[in-house]
Amino acid sequence: MTWQRLSARTAVVRATWLLPPLGSALLAALASGGNLDARCWILVGSTGLTFAVITLSGLLRLRTTRYRLTADALETRVRLLGSRTRTVPLTRIRYADLTAGPVHRLLGLEVLRVGTAGAGDLVLDALPREEARRLRERLAAQSDGDRTVLSAMNLRWLRYAPLTFWVFGGVGIVVGSAFRLLDQLGLEPWRIPVVARVFTDYGPGALWLAIPLTVLGVAVIGGIGATAVYLENWWRFRLTRSDPETLRVTRGLFTTRSVSMERRLLRGAELAEPLLLRAGGGASVRAVAGGLGDAEEARARSRVLPPAPRAEAVAVATALLGTSPEVALLPHPRAARRRRTTRGLLWAVLPFTVAFLVLAALFGPGWLHGAWAWCAASSAATWWLARDAHRSLGHAIAGPHLMIRSGTFSRDTVALDRSGILAWTLSDSPFSRRAGLASLTAAVAAGRHGYRIPDMAADEAAGFADDAAPGILREFLVPGVTFATSGNPTPHPAPLHPS
Amino acid sequence: MTPLRLRPPRHKADPRARTWWTVQALVVFSGPSLLTALALLVLSALFFPGALPWLAPLTTVVLVLPALAYLLAMPRLRYRVHAWELSTGAVYSASGWFWREQRIAPLSRVQTVDTVRGPIQRAFGLASVTMTTASTAANVTIAGLSSADADEIATRIGAAARLETGDAA
Known part of the structure; x- marks a missing residue:
């Protein structure tokens, strides 16, 4: 293959970033009825200059950019004054993704x-x-041909969109950008007559009505926004497999994405x-x-x-893993629940209760x-969340996989390939x-790299690690129930076991 | 099933590491805290003598005591915890002082070995060895080694890594 050029149409795509500043200047x-102030002219001028450069x-x-595919490598060359050639051997390629923004797709x-595997990505844009x-x-x-479809988008899944972060976070981002845009245009939103009247009529006077209405409004707008984000990200989603090499995810409404993963680099799956x-x-x-x-x-x-x-998620995880992620997990000691309760009391209940008491003393x-309201409500929430967090905790060896589950705000169930575990870390604090607890972290060269089993029984941690990935720490194990106190000449007394 | 536990690694950190950690505590936290407290008290004594009765106890509790506690406790606890061991197949290190960590990584997974001598470490003839692998959660650092030990460990880990020809990922 001879040296090829990138598409000349790319120049149009590169120019489209001019649209937002141009649009806001026009707005x-x-x-202002054509009377732009100095700030605006400076903005227009500097934008124009930057655009030209x-x-x-x-x-x-x-x-000046050229690329070519030889028998064993992909090469790019930029020849401007000097020349710079980059060669990527085909055997070193971990993934090849295609993305296209709306403008790209139009053209x-x-x-x-x-x-x-080594240096950064090579991008042909x-x-x-x-x-x-x-x-x-x-x-x-x-090949794009014979691929098994593991999962494909179903419009009924849209009902889960409002249950994501975007409900409230998204509204915050939108409101923030709207304020910034108005500010750039020199408008102050609270001066707009309608807004001002609504605020004075309903704001401070009727808090009991204003607060729930605001929350409801945010939830509705956020729900719509989250659904839109879901659609943009996951429209025509397909997860396909070509046995035995690759998994591929294609998705996206305006911007399409296509991600491929090699199965030999797959070390497990996570249900979130x-x-x-x-x-x-x-x-x-x-x-x-x-x-990745x-x-x-x-x-x-x-x-x-x-x-x-959930059933679909379990099915997809099963397809990735070869076995079902739904297995019985070993529960963690009750002391783990007490730690979670204590944490909640210490960081959520106590500070605000004290703050209210100080306010009471002052005002x-x-x-x-x-x-008392905060104390009661947050204590109840702490009790419930601690119970849920404790119930979520679990670990097990299930065939070829190490299973770990933890978290309450975000409960994650991870299945890790036991043969992919590189190292073990055992950690604790006074x-x-x-409480007789310790955390065990499995290291893998994939995903988040460290996967932690929080607060398991300290006595069982080392033995479990050795069972889950035999060989790594075998030679440093000795019989005994006392949790290792490294470098400490006086052994720690055996921890009490309340369970 | 007989319960098993991890025994501590065989070799302790170099005794000079205690001094190094003390200097580190002084530079990073205790020194600045004590200086801030001193400056506050001197300024207050010079310009606002009326504030001293409440400012002195406040700075003592918020700045002076934590700084002294950290300065005295951290190096001792660290010295008790920090230990290392290199077997034919694995490297095992214990570290930390409040939160303790014991990490074991097989030598067959080593990708690089770094020996680091910071300016303060060099003054005490100390060094740290970091072994990196394909997983950031499997990187092992042994701190507070004598310079000679560090060189020997780095050589041994490097030799073990060269024996391994397979893909370290």
């Missing part, structure tokens, strides 16, 4: 991103669609059930896979199933109501030692 011009350098790069372009797909197929040695989603009977799935890029990229690429019915006994 400002409309809002960036476009020129972008065009230069576009004209029939796709961005090819090639991840390697952008290629004509057919060329990109052909190249990806050859790079990843996989955040509190709200769990209450609604849903779950999502992440793959525990290596070679840096931590942030890996987090985004490892998602193989959006929030969906009058009215604040005492706040103190408090956990007194």
